[in-house]
Amino acid sequence: MRLDDDLKYFESEEFKEILVTYESAQEAGSQVYMEADELTDIAEYYAMVCHDDGRADEAISLALQLHPDAVDPQVFKARQYMLSGEIGSAEELCNAIEDQQHREVYFLRAELLIRQDFVKQAVTMLLEVKESISEDCDYFLYDSAYIFLDYHLYEQALLFANQLEEFAPDWYKTWQIMADVHLGLENNEVAYNYIERMLDIDPFSTETWNWSAEALCGSSKFNEALSSTEYALAIDPENERALQLKAWILIQLGHFTDALLLYEKLIELSPDNSQNWLYASYCLLDANRLDEAIQAVERAETLAENMSVEQAGIYEQHAQILSRKGDVEGALTFLDKAQTYFEADDDLLDLDILRARVEAENGHPDVALGYIQQACNHNQDKNWEIYLQGAQMFFECEYYELAKDMFAALANHSDSEVQKASNYAYMAYCFMALDDDTNALNYIGQAAAAPEKLRELFSNIFPYVQSNEYYDYYYYRVYGQWPNAG
Numbered sequence: 001m002r003l004d005d006d007l008k009y010f011e012s013e014e015f016k017e018i019l020v021t022y023e024s025a026q027e028a029g030s031q032v033y034m035e036a037d038e039l040t041d042i043a044e045y046y047a048m049v050c051h052d053d054g055r056a057d058e059a060i061s062l063a064l065q066l067h068p069d070a071v072d073p074q075v076f077k078a079r080q081y082m083l084s085g086e087i088g089s090a091e092e093l094c095n096a097i098e099d100q101q102h103r104e105v106y107f108l109r110a111e112l113l114i115r116q117d118f119v120k121q122a123v124t125m126l127l128e129v130k131e132s133i134s135e136d137c138d139y140f141l142y143d144s145a146y147i148f149l150d151y152h153l154y155e156q157a158l159l160f161a162n163q164l165e166e167f168a169p170d171w172y173k174t175w176q177i178m179a180d181v182h183l184g185l186e187n188n189e190v191a192y193n194y195i196e197r198m199l200d201i202d203p204f205s206t207e208t209w210n211w212s213a214e215a216l217c218g219s220s221k222f223n224e225a226l227s228s229t230e231y232a233l234a235i236d237p238e239n240e241r242a243l244q245l246k247a248w249i250l251i252q253l254g255h256f257t258d259a260l261l262l263y264e265k266l267i268e269l270s271p272d273n274s275q276n277w278l279y280a281s282y283c284l285l286d287a288n289r290l291d292e293a294i295q296a297v298e299r300a301e302t303l304a305e306n307m308s309v310e311q312a313g314i315y316e317q318h319a320q321i322l323s324r325k326g327d328v329e330g331a332l333t334f335l336d337k338a339q340t341y342f343e344a345d346d347d348l349l350d351l352d353i354l355r356a357r358v359e360a361e362n363g364h365p366d367v368a369l370g371y372i373q374q375a376c377n378h379n380q381d382k383n384w385e386i387y388l389q390g391a392q393m394f395f396e397c398e399y400y401e402l403a404k405d406m407f408a409a410l411a412n413h414s415d416s417e418v419q420k421a422s423n424y425a426y427m428a429y430c431f432m433a434l435d436d437d438t439n440a441l442n443y444i445g446q447a448a449a450a451p452e453k454l455r456e457l458f459s460n461i462f463p464y465v466q467s468n469e470y471y472d473y474y475y476y477r478v479y480g481q482w483p484n485a486g
Contacts, residue, residue, distance in 0.1 A: 010045050019045065022059070031062070036070035039063035043076055056080075071102045078108055087115060103140060110147050122147075123156050130163075138168045145177045154184040172201055179211055188218030206236045213245045222252050240269055247279065256286040274303035278314055285321055293321045312341040316354060323358040331358045349379050353389055360397040368393070369402075384413055395426060404430035421450035429457045437478045444471050 009015055018038050025032035039059050046056035060080075063073035074097050081090035094108050106129050113122035126144045133140050145160035161177045168174050175194040182191035192215040198208045209232035216225035226249050232242035247262035260283035266276040281296035297318045304311055315338035323331040335351055335358070342351075356371035372390035376383045391406035404427055411423035428443035447454050451467040462473050475483045 007049070009041070010049055015041060015045070018042065026058075033066065034062075036063050036067035037072050039066070040072040040076050043073070047080070053080075069098055071097055071099050071104055075104045075108050079111070082108075082112060082115060087112065103143075107143060107147055110144070114147070114151050114153070119148075119153060119156060123159065126160070138164060138171060138173070141167065142173050142177055145181065149177075149180060149184065152184065154181055157181045158185070172198065179215075183211060183214055183218070186218055188215045191215045192219070204235055206232045206239050206242060209235070210239070210241050210245055213242075213249070217245070217249060217252070222249050225249050226253070238269070240266065243269075244276075251279065251282060256283040259283050260287070272303055274300040274308050274314070275310060277303065278310060278317060281317055281321070285317070285324065288324075290321060290325050294318075294325075297321060312338040315341075316350075319354060319358065323361050326362060328358055328362045328364075349375050349382070349386065352378070353386070353393070356390065357393055357397075360393055360399065365394065365397075365399050365402060384410065391426070395430065398433070400430040400433045404434070417449050421447045422453040425450050425453040425457055428454075432461075437474075441471065441474050441478060444474055 018034070019042060021032060022034060022039070022042050039062055043056040043059040043063070046052045046059060057080075060073050060076050063070065064077070067073065074093060078090045078093040078097075081087075081093065090108075091112055094105065094112065097105055099105065106126065110122040110126055113119070113125070126147075130137065130140060130144070141160050141164040145157045145164065148154075148157040148160070157177075158181045161174075161181050164171075164174050165178060175197050179191045179194035179198065182188075182194070192212065195208060195212050195215055198205065199212065202208065209228050213225040213228035213232070216222070216228060226246065229242050229246035229249065232239055233246065236242065243262055243266055247259045247266065250256070250259035250262070260280060263276055263280035263283060266273070267280065270276060277296050277300035281293045281300065284290075284293035284296055297314060300308075300314050301318070304314055308314060315334045319331040319334035319338070322334065332355065335354055339351055352371050352375035356368040356375070358368075359365070359371065360368035369390070372386060375386045375390075379386060387406060388410055391403050391410060394406065395403040407423040407426045407430070411420045411427070414420040414423065424443045425447035428440050428447055431437075431440035431443060444454070444458075448468065448471075454467040454470055458467070458470050462470055465473055472483055475481075
């Protein structure tokens with residue numbers, strides 16, 4: 001079963017009544033008779049929601065005392081062993097369960113196999129079991145798919161999801177698992193098709209609106225994704241995932257000030273979430289609030305305890321802040337720390353580019369150019385992409401002479417008129433910055449096929465002017481008259 005399904009059940013009135021009955025008896029010091037599945041649900045609540053293993057153990061011990069042969073509490077106990085790394089104890093308890101044909105026992109065995117890297121065997125076992133099932137085959141396929149999805153084994157999860165779709169193509173849970181799997185596979189358009197069907201049935205599902213935002217982000221449709229988060233927050237204004245998605249989308253749209261307000265709220269909601277501190281530091285760096293940015297990223301480091309999935313990103317961000325503060329040695333040290341989180345054969349392109357930026361920001365363009373060349377040598381199939389990143393970096397660091405020459409080389413290499421025009425737009429700005437108005441004017445004219453890039457670069461120079469009029473206005477600025485005026 002999906003974790004969110006469990007969490008929804010824990011919020012139900014039915015479960016709350018069960019929990020009150022149990023806790024009232026505990027507080028009174030008296031024992032209460034409850035069914036095995038009820039006590040197992042209570043143990044799962046303590047473990048999953050309260051993160052209180054002690055109280056979970058008390059509930060499951062009572063379940064085993066009252067119902068020593070019941071499957072659910074034995075499976076729970078075995079999974080606790082498994083989650084703590086005691087695979088042998090988990091297998092021993094699993095083998096001791098009398099009803100070996102119980103579905104939960106099969107699911108437990110599948111997880112044990114996965115944790116021992118016997119993924120194919122887990123798939124084979126569940127497929128064989130599925131052939132013998134005469135009822136509720138849809139739920140069996142659904143739960144089987146989620147076992148693999150929980151371990152990010154998306155291809156294996158898709159195998160069961162596809163069978164479920166053949167068996168129950170119009171079932172809401174089929175669309176749910178298909179959307180979830182395809183999001184994991186980054187098949188965002190496919191996922192979005194299922195998500196739309198889900199929203200047609202249940203337009204008040206915060207989780208589904210969040211999935212919609214994720215799928216749209218994956219397709220770089222950030223404005224539409226932002227709308228999806230607004231729908232989610234209209235339903236549940238404090239939904240943490242929706243707030244995280246909205247803040248991240250605002251960063252992608254360049255709205256760092258608005259994003260920071262959300263991250264400040266998220267930090268209040270979850271002060272121990274290292275990701276919120278990391279992303280807040282991005283916003284603070286954009287605002288050039290460097291001391292606060294350092295404090296935020298250091299807090300992210302402390303909370304992450306070297307175990308975050310974004311550990312390399314944390315160190316990279318720390319490096320970028322130190323670079324902005326002029327501490328080249330410190331910045332390069334943190335990039336070295338980030339590199340330790342990559343495998344020996346990993347692509348280190350981003351780190352090479354970041355090292356180049358550190359040097360460029362701090363007055364060492366020749367050293368930066370060496371890192372760009374190193375990145376090209378290591379990624380020969382991406383030479384021109386890297387060269388473009390380098391040209392844009394030197395442009396941002398205001399090395400206009402160097403950037404101009406690099407964009408000229410890119411324009412000569414490009415087969416696309418739009419890409420060529422985009423490079424010309426950069427060259428026009430470089431010439432303007434170098435006080436060469438004749439060439440600036442010339443390249444503005446040649447950049448007409450890239451109006452968005454022209455607007456991005458020159459809108460501050462010519463506000464409230466259409467990009468197709470930039471040539472005329474620049475001409476007037478240089479010569480004091482409009483082109484062809486007499």
